[in-house]
Amino acid sequence: MVLSGLLIIEDAPFGHDEAVYALKARANVEGADTSFFWADYRAPGLASVLSAVPSIVERPAQLRWVVVVFGLVLIVLTWLVGRAMFDPLTGVVASAGTAVTPLILASATSVWPDVPGAALGLGVLAILVMASRGRRVRWWVLAAAPLAGLATFVRFGAPLTIAVGAVGLAVWRWETVKRSAPQVTVLLVLTGLATGAVLLWPPVVGASTSPLAATMAQSARNDFAWYQGLIDYVQLSDFLLLTPAGLLLAGGLVAGALQWRTGGAWRSGFLTAATIGLASALAVALTLHGEYRYLVPAVPWLWIAAAVGLAGRWRQFGASEAPLVVALVAVAVVFGSIADSDIEVGKSADRYETLRLAAMRIDEETADGSCGVITSYLPQVAWYSRCATALYSAEEVRLTAPSFPPDPSVYLLVVQDGKRQPDGDLLEAYRAEANDCVAVSEMVAGRSRIVEVCSVDGE
Numbered sequence: 280m281v282l283s284g285l286l287i288i289e290d291a292p293f294g295h296d297e298a299v300y301a302l303k304a305r306a307n308v309e310g311a312d313t314s315f316f317w318a319d320y321r322a323p324g325l326a327s328v329l330s331a332v333p334s335i336v337e338r339p340a341q342l343r344w345v346v347v348v349f350g351l352v353l354i355v356l357t358w359l360v361g362r363a364m365f366d367p368l369t370g371v372v373a374s375a376g377t378a379v380t381p382l383i384l385a386s387a388t389s390v391w392p393d394v395p396g397a398a399l400g401l402g403v404l405a406i407l408v409m410a411s412r413g414r415r416v417r418w419w420v421l422a423a424a425p426l427a428g429l430a431t432f433v434r435f436g437a438p439l440t441i442a443v444g445a446v447g448l449a450v451w452r453w454e455t456v457k458r459s460a461p462q463v464t465v466l467l468v469l470t471g472l473a474t475g476a477v478l479l480w481p482p483v484v485g486a487s488t489s490p491l492a493a494t495m496a497q498s499a500r501n502d503f504a505w506y507q508g509l510i511d512y513v514q515l516s517d518f519l520l521l522t523p524a525g526l527l528l529a530g531g532l533v534a535g536a537l538q539w540r541t542g543g544a545w546r547s548g549f550l551t552a553a554t555i556g557l558a559s560a561l562a563v564a565l566t567l568h569g570e571y572r573y574l575v576p577a578v579p580w581l582w583i584a585a586a587v588g589l590a591g592r593w594r595q596f597g598a599s600e601a602p603l604v605v606a607l608v609a610v611a612v613v614f615g616s617i618a619d620s621d622i623e624v625g626k627s628a629d630r631y632e633t634l635r636l637a638a639m640r641i642d643e644e645t646a647d648g649s650c651g652v653i654t655s656y657l658p659q660v661a662w663y664s665r666c667a668t669a670l671y672s673a674e675e676v677r678l679t680a681p682s683f684p685p686d687p688s689v690y691l692l693v694v695q696d697g698k699r700q701p702d703g704d705l706l707e708a709y710r711a712e713a714n715d716c717v718a719v720s721e722m723v724a725g726r727s728r729i730v731e732v733c734s735v736d737g738e
Contacts, residue, residue, distance in 0.1 A: 283344075283347045283350065283384065283387060283388050286384065286385070286388040287340050287343050287344065287347070287388050288340075290339065290340065291631075292631040292632055292634065292635040292659065292663075293339060293390070293631070293635075293658070293659055293662055293663075294389070294630070294631065294659070295656070295658055295659065296390075296391060296658075297389055297390040297391065298316075298658035298659045298661070298662045299316055299317065299321065299658045300321075300325050300326050300329070300390045300391065300392065301329070301336070301339065301342055301390050301662055302316055302317075302658055302661055302662050303316075303317055303321075303323065303326035303330075304325075304326040304327075304329035304330040304336045304342065305330070305336045305337070305662075307326060307327065307330035307336075308330050308333045308336050312667065312682050314681070314682055315657060315661070315667055315668055315669060315680065315682035316657050316658045316661055316668070318493065318497070319481075319484075319486040319487060319488050319489075319490060319493035320435070320490060320493040320494045320496075320497045321435075322392055322396075322431070322432060322433055322434055322435045322484070322490070323432070323484050323485060324392065324395070324396075324429070324432040324433030324434070325346075325390070325391075325392040325395055325433055327432075328345065328395070328433075329342055329345055329390075339390075342390050343388050343389065343390055346387055346388065346389065346390060346391065346394055346395060347387050347388060349387070349394050349395040349398045350383065350386075350387030350388075350394050350398070352398040352402075353377065353383070353387075353394060353397055353398040353401060353575075353579065354374045354377050354378045355374070356398065356401045356402055356405050356579070357370070357373050357374040357377045357401070357579040357582065357583065358370040358371060358373065358374035359405055359409075360373075360401070360404065360405050360408055360579070360583060361373035361374065361582075361583045361586055363405075363408050363409055363412065364408060364548045364551075364552065364583065365545060365548055365583075365586075365587060365590075366590075368586075368590045368593065369583065369586045369587055369590050370586075372531075372582075372585075372586035372589050372590055372593075373579065373582040373583040373585070373586035374582075376524065376527065376528060376531075376582040376585065376586065376589075377578055377579050377582045379524050380524045380525075380528070380578055380582070381518060381522055381524060381525075382518070382519060382571050382572070382574060382575065382578060383575065383578055385571070385572070386571070386572040386575050389572070391572055392433050392434045393434065393572040393573060393575045394572075394575055395433050395434070396430055396433045396434025396436070396437045396575075396576075397434070397437075397440075397575040397576040397578075397579075399426060399429055399430035399433060399434075399437065400427075400430045400434075400437045400440055400441045400444075400576055401576070401579055402426050402430075403423045403426050403427045403430060403441050403444075403445075404441065404444040404445065404448065406419075406420060406422055406423040406426065407420065407423060407444075407445060407448050408448060410423075411448070411452040411455050411456070411459075413455065414455060414458060415455060415458050415459045415462070416452075416455060416456065416459035416462045416463060417462070418462055420462055420466055421462070421465060421466055421469060423466060423470065424466060424469035424470040424472075424473050425469075425473055427441055427470045427473055427474055428470075428473025428474055428476065428477055431473070431474045431477040431478060432477050432483075432484065435477075435478065435490050435491075435494060436563075436566070436567070436573070437576075438474045438478070439562055439563070439566065440559045440562065440563070440576035440577070443555060443558045443559045443562055444555045444559065444576075444580070447551050447554055447555040447558065448551065448555075450551070451547060451548065451551040477490065478490050478491040479491055501568065503568050505565060506565075507568050507569070508563065508564035508565060508566070508567055508568055508569045509564045509565070509569075510569070511564075511568055511569020511570075512560075512564055512569045512571075512574070514569070515569060515571050518571060519571060519574070527585075527589070528581060528582060528585045529585075530585075530588070530589075531582075531584070531585025531586060531587070531588040531589040532553060532581070532584055532585045532588060533588065534585075534588030534589060534591060534592055535549050535553070535584055535585065535587045535588030535591070536588070537588070538587075538588060538591050545587060548587070549584055549587045549588075552580050552581075552583040552584035552587070553580075553581070553584035555580040556577045556578075556579075556580030556581035556582075556583075556584060557577070557581070559576050559577035559580065560574055560577040560581075563576075563577065631656075631659055633719060633720065633728045633729070633730045634656055634659055634660065634663075634692075634694065634730055635659070635663050636719050636730070637660075637692060637719040637730040637731075637732050638652075638659065638660045638662075638663035638664040638692070639663050639664070640717070640719060640732055641660075641664040641666060641690055641692075641732060642663060642664045642665050642666075644688075644734075645664070645665075645666060645688050648665045648666065648684075649684050649685075649686070649687055649688060650664070650665075650666035650667070650684075650687050650688040650689070650690065651666055651667050651668070651669065651679070651680060651682070651683035651684070651687040651688075651689050651690070652664055652666045652667070652668045652669075652689075652690045652691075652692050653668075653669055653670075653671055653677075653678060653680075653689070653690070653691050653692070653709070654668050654669075654670075654671075654691075654692040654694075654700075655670060655671060655692075655694065655697050655698055655699040655700040656668075656692070656694065656697070657669070657670065660692055664690075666687075666690070667680065667682040667683050667684065667687075668682075669682060669683070670699065671699070671700050671701050671709070672701075673701060673705075675705075676705070676708045676709050676712060678712060678735055688734070688736060689734075689735040689736055690732060690733060690734055690735060691709055691710070691712075691713055691716075691731075691732075691733040691735060692730065692731070692732060692733075693706070693709075693710075693716070693730070693731040693733065694728075694730050694731075695728050695729040695730065696728075710733065712735050713733035713734060713735050714733075714734055714735070714736070715733070715734055716731045716732065716733040716734075717731065717732050717733075718730070718731050719731070719732060
């Protein structure tokens, strides 16, 4: 909570996806048009949770704190699974490692569905671990089915990593699974119905087409090579691995592997956790382009496996040495994680602070919200200006959009070196429709970026 608070109080402006989910939550409360920023390939679960408390949907910090709560659930479940598979020490080390991983910190303090979806997905797998401890799987394992449906409602990609984890746990508990055919069969049917309803039946998510079809269509439009995610994650390796927490995680995995030759009942559990973690990361890399937040479901399992090796090293230290060693490592990891996470979160301020100031200027000039903005940054500008937004046309000057209210005050928002906005003659033609332009400039990270707010109708 403390580490998350340090990142949230920086009040970094919303990035693109953060603004999308925040806007959806606000639209749920206000009943506003979402057609200009929402797409059917996005899961509505996080926005539904956020809008359940209408008083928080105007406050970015409070929206981010809701995601932090899901992060705490993820950490507690990591402890529970680590303890159930091994022992209390392994559970504590795994949950502590998960809590200070920069990838988790940055994702859990942003309005993204990845941490909530991963927490619910790990909850499904925790039920499988707990219910399979014995000669037969207990019938209360069926609670995993609706939870899997809820995880899918929050994150459409959740079934992928849940399936990877379920297969790994089934292999680990194979003798128990074989003796529990009725329970396993019913669980598979109910889970298929719960997740299928979300992915295949549009009314469940309020979409015009099935989320699965929308997701596949979006993937086709992206036109990424099948190995693009692998390349992306290699390029992100400095944030994923070359940090104190990342190096400690890698060291724990190596230590666990080196302990393999000593034998013991723990070996199958170590192999299971490590395989689930690595296979989950690989599955994500082969299906999604590389954003670090997509790897959140793999992190707890990797830390559970690493904790086995780290706990083994802990026991090799004497009673007088262990506290000092742990304290030194903990200080290095915590401070390193804060620094690395702060750098990542700070990128949003570097890119979007001036954009926020410009959009807020529009909000001040259009207090009634009867406005429309032509911009290349739809969700962020819509959030901070409270106006409907539309993209520039790449072919002609277009100063209206279906999402604009009747008789709106129209603005152009021109960003220096901005993406997806026209240049040359077409941009000048847009400017010719404006009565006046006001430049908003802010020094961010030693650089000045100019954003112009141009009133089209002079209001």
